Amino acid sequence: MSIFRFPALVWLGIGILIVSLGIRQSFGIFMMPISEHFQTGREFFSFAIALQNLLFGVFQPFVGMAADKWGSKRIIGAGAFAYAMGLYLTSITTEASVLYFSLGALVGLGLSATSYVIILGAVAKVVPAEHAAKAFGLTTAAGSFGMFAMIPGAHAMLSNIGWQGALQGFAMLCAVMIAFSMFMKSNRASASSAQVAEPEMTLKQALAEAFRHKGYWLIHAGFFVCGFHVMFIATHLPSYLADKNLPASSAALALAYVGIFNIFGSYFWGLMGDKFSKRHVMSMLYLMRTTVIAGFVTLPVTEHTAAIFGGAIGFCWLGTVPLTSGLVRQIFGARYLSTLYGLVFFTHQVGSFLGAWAGGRIYDYYGSYDPIWWSTIALAFLAALIHLPINDKPLRTAMA
Incomplete structure (x- = not known):
């Protein structure tokens, strides 16, 4: 199947991801101006982002269940509104502690309803199984395009209208997600046609089946590592490069390269x-x-090596998403993908929480990011080994 023949729902989902994840991946360049504004250490902002990612994961299984039951349209619209409110409240607050609610809880809730789990769950119900990983890869790449598009814009807004104005601009941009969600058909209608070949089972049965499967827990463990990597790098790379006396533009460029190379990589x-x-x-x-x-x-950290690192890590940045979601779909089917992948994504966000928070905590304690960087290397190698013993055979054969 050519990508140009994918259903309209796939392209609407891509548009939503461009906005949702583009904004999310730009948060790292707000660390220093927000920390300076509230006169706090880096751990404060790191914890707010870590809390956002943890709650993103906590909300995700429940939001996934709601999408499996009632369809993605209402869930995405409500999530985009929560996202916008979180960004706006962050921009106008005078109390640093409010960021735990606005940037942490509200944005975390918004992300859980407008990012990969809900969109890929909708896509799985309208795309044939043999083309699922390709469709998931294309959809995942959209989030990277958003990162490439948003970060230079965020950097420009920071320079011209300050961090408050930049966040307010992002809040207004959330209206695009609401508009796109209005044109998405209910998953219930799609499920009836796309999933007729799969044996019917209840959500409780699907969960019990997954929890008994050893490979499901290995998938969880691997995705934990992914979350740790992604949020540590996205949150702390700008500060790490600043510590190496590189200009702020080098961090924005490196993160933009992460985004554009991940378009191809995913x-x-x-x-x-x-x-x-x-x-x-x-x-x-x-x-x-x-x-x-x-x-x-x-290697020595220079503007050139930072850019090369951005491109190289970008190529394997979110390639885990189509592969992980594809594994879950391959083993357990598409009917409850938003729920089962939502639980896996919760584990990913636990890793994200630790990556974002531990980076700031270790830096404030040791005055260096070196210990956390070496930890990411060890975790990456461990994740490579974890996936080898997974039994990826489908649990049941589709019925005619």
Whole structure:
């Protein structure tokens, strides 16, 4: 199936992800101006972002269940409104503690309803299984395009209208997600046609089946590592480069390269997941991460090496998403993908919480990011090994 023949719902989901994840991935460049404004250390902002990611994960299974039951349209619209309110309240507050509610809880809730789990759950119900990983890869790449598009814009707004004005601009942009969600058909209608070939089972039965499957827990463990990597790098790379006396523009450029190379990387890893064993492809992805991060930490940090690192880590940045969601779909089917993948994503967000928070905590304690960088290398290698023993055989054969 050509990507141009994908249903309209796929392209609407791509538009939503561009906005939602583009905004999210720009938060790292707000660390220093917000920390200076409230006269706090880096751990304060790190914890607010860590809380956002933890609550993003806590909300995700319940939001996924709601989407599986009532469809994605209402869930995405409500989530986009919560996202906008969180950004706006962050921009107008005079009390630092409010950020835990606005940037943490509200934005976390908004992200849980407007990001990969809900969108991929909707896509899985309208795209044939043999093309699922490719469709997931294309959809995942959209979030990276948003990162590439949003971060330079966020940097420009920070320079011209300050961090408050930049966040208010992002809040207004959330209206685009609400508008797109209004044109998305209910998943219930899609499910009846796309899932007729799958044996019917209840949500309780699907959960019990997944919890008994050892591979499901290995998928959880691998995605934990992904979350740790992504949020540590997205949150702390700008500050790490600033500590190396590089200009702020180098951090914005490096993160933009992460975004643009992930556009190609996500689609590439999705294609590989359709052609080869997803668990083997996943192991190769994590081995690549191990090599890229180790090279960045051991080589001198310059504007050139920062840009190269951005591109290299970007190529394997979110390639885990189409592979992980594809594995869950392959083993358990598409009917309850938003719920089962939502639970996996919760584990990812626990990793994100620790990556964002521990980066600031370790820096404030040691005055250096070196210990946390070496931890990411060890975790990447461990994740490469974790995926090898997963039994990825489908649990049941589709019935005619």
